[in-house]
Amino acid sequence: MQAETGLETKFARFGDGITVQAGHVIEGYASLFGACDQGGDVVSKGAYGTSLKAIAAEDRSIKMLWQHDPAHPIGVWDEVREDAKGLWVKGRLLPEVAKGREAAELIAAGAIDGLSIGYRTVKATKNDKGQRLLTELELWEVSLVTFPMLPSARVAAKSDEMRSDEDAMLREMAAALRGARASLARR
Numbered sequence: 001m002q003a004e005t006g007l008e009t010k011f012a013r014f015g016d017g018i019t020v021q022a023g024h025v026i027e028g029y030a031s032l033f034g035a036c037d038q039g040g041d042v043v044s045k046g047a048y049g050t051s052l053k054a055i056a057a058e059d060r061s062i063k064m065l066w067q068h069d070p071a072h073p074i075g076v077w078d079e080v081r082e083d084a085k086g087l088w089v090k091g092r093l094l095p096e097v098a099k100g101r102e103a104a105e106l107i108a109a110g111a112i113d114g115l116s117i118g119y120r121t122v123k124a125t126k127n128d129k130g131q132r133l134l135t136e137l138e139l140w141e142v143s144l145v146t147f148p149m150l151p152s153a154r155v156a157a158k159s160d161e162m163r164s165d166e167d168a169m170l171r172e173m174a175a176a177l178r179g180a181r182a183s184l185a186r187r
Contacts, residue, residue: 007140009068009118024075024093024104030115030142031087036131044135048082050122051139063141064091066099068118070141074100077142087117089142103144116145 033045055062062080066072077091094100106112123136 007118007120009116009143024095024100025090026075026093026144027090028088028115029086030080030089030117033084033086040130041132041134042127043086043137044133045084046082047134047137048087048139050136051119052080052082055139062089062139064093065118065141065143066103067145068116068141068143072099073097074103074144080139080142087139087142089115107144112144112146114145114147116143117141118143 031043031048033043033047036042062077063070063073064075064077066074074097075091075093077089079088079090081088093104095104103112117137117139118141120138120140121134121136122138123134125133125135127133
C-alpha cells in the first residue's frame with residue numbers, strides 16, 4: 001500500500017519466535033527476507049541497513065503504532081535490527097495507554113496477530129516473475145495490525161499474564177472483528 005506521502009506499508013503476521021512476554025513485551029520479526037507477500041513484493045537482505053544506521057546516528061527511534069495511525073502510538077520498540085532472517089523487533093506495549101492495553105488483550109484473544117512496517121522505498125527492481133525486489137527501505141514505523149499481508153508468520157506464544165478472566169468479552173470482541181473483516185472483504 002502507498003499513501004500520498006510516499007509512505008508504504010508492508011504487513012507480516014507474527015512469525016516463529018514472536019512472543020509476547022510479561023503481558024506487554026513483544027519480540028520477533030516484523031519483516032522476513034526473501035518471502036513474497038500478497039502484493040508481490042520481496043524484501044531483500046540488508047534492505048533496512050542504511051535506514052537503521054541513519055536512525056541510530058540521529059538518535060531517533062522507530063515508532064510502535066496501532067494500525068499505522070500516527071495518532072495512536074501504543075508502545076516503544078526497544079530494539080530494531082536486521083539479522084539473516086529479517087527485521088527483528090523487541091518492544092513494550094504501554095499499559096498506561098488505552099490502545100496499548102487493548103492491543104495486549106486483542107493479542108491474548110487471538111484477534112490481532114499481525115505486524116506491519118511503514119516505510120518509503122529508496123531502491124527497488126523487478127525480477128523475471130514480476131515481483132518487486134525491495135533492496136533499500138527507509139523504515140518509519142512498525143505497527144500492530146489486523147490484516148497482515150505476509151501469511152508465513154504467526155504468533156508463536158502469548159504470556160500467561162495476557163490471558164485474562166474476561167475471555168468471554170474478548171471472544172465477543174474477536175467475533176466483532178471477524179465480522180468487520182468479512183464486511184470489508186465484501187466491498
